[in-house]
Amino acid sequence: MTRFQLIAIRLLLLALMLAAWETLPRNGVINPMLLPPLGDVLAMLVQILGRAQVHEAILVTAAEVIVAFVIAVPLGAAIGVIIAEYDYVGQIFKPLLFYVFSVPKSIFLPMFILIMGIGFQQKVAYAAFSTVFVVIMSATAAVESVKADHVLVARSYGATRMQILTRVYVPSMMPILLETLRISMIFNFTGVMIAEMYASRTGIGHLISNWGENFQLPQLFAGVILLAAVAITFNETVRFLESRCSTWRT
């Protein structure tokens, strides 16, 4: 199968799904109260994008996602590198981290609310908390993916510690680091959404949760499309970068 055919089939499949979304509720095959036709949803999307309340929610959610990401990724990466580089530290903390990693983070959400309330800080803290562990694990794997042979080669040509870091460690770790960025954004976004839907006064998650409770399905689906578009765009951008350095992933 050629690449062209593959893309054609994918697009066809997408078109079929969207067509079904449009026609089935209109013909009454599916209850339009539960699944509003695509056309209505898109019209609603345009309408809500004009509302000041939605603008504010988008800004709040975006700020929460970005701040949590900026906290969780460097922090997790630093902890991960320390654990991987210092065997002693790793032996002490690794089991502990694996235990916490395996626990669903959402069960800690009530505690975050008790301690920090339901404002901006709590969203950021919870999202960063739910993201940091996966970053730690991936960063550890990234450091461990650096080949001892490559470090030895660099040393034999007189590389300084700094040069070994920038010319061997960083490029070696790049494929896994990019993958980490992508996966941690998924965790991070999920964290913000859950926190907003659980207890909040604003944010896209809060709006979606409200629309659902009030049975405003066109608004709900418009919100879903909006979020999906943002998440997919970020994910695919990083994936594109990843594929560009996949050749040195051995």
Place this chain on the structure above:
Amino acid sequence: MQHVADMNLANLSIVRSEPARPAIEVANLSHIYAGRDGDVPALTDISLAVGAGRFVVIVGPSGCGKTSLLMMMAGLRHQTSGTIDIQGRPIDKPDPDRVGVVFQEASLFPWLSALDNIEFPLALRHAPRAERRKRATDMLNLVGLQGFGARYPHELSGGMKQRVSIARGLVQDPPVLLMDEPFAALDEQTRMTMGHELLRIWSQTAKTVVFVTHSLTEAVYLADEVLVMSARPGRIIDRIAVTLPRPRTYEMMATDVFGRLRDRIWQQIRKEG
């Protein structure tokens, strides 16, 4: 116990040019490493001298410490006692001006092109870009890879990777080249070709080479002198001068002299087995 065939130790420093001292001089080197169950002697009382421009091969059973010895000559590891002088000065850390190293697997950086891999040692010392390019291209041509500079390691065959690796070892023009089983991962045919190529490169560059291998045929084919090491703790149990004329040819492998030399090394190693 230590045979010295055809020439004695003092003569080993006889060379093409005539420096006052051998290029490599190892004296009374011993190494003990701390194992789980106490100290483990790894190398015992190794002394050797390699004259400038000579090709010396070290063979020995697995785990005899020949790679360790090579890493010490490269300044990458420290011995417990004894001294190593390269070009008349002790080597206690890697010094690319004196020593180039070619490793077991090609150890090329997969994120760099062939040419960038060869340039790597020059890039570390911030050599001007144009000069780096020129020098690396010269080395690429020397190892017979004209036109392959833009390829990445995963686009090269095993033999080609080792050619790049040799070019990288030579790019700073060090007088000494240390090679740790560079062709071990190659198939037999490629290995023979690479051995022959290495001799061509060596004859064009006049480097002092120390080459570690498991292959007895390779040892005899390449060497001016073969040093045979014992099982751990590693000692030098035989020194065999290979008197075959140069340039070496594949036909020499069928000769009696070649067979006898090969057999003598094998007898020494077998005793250790």
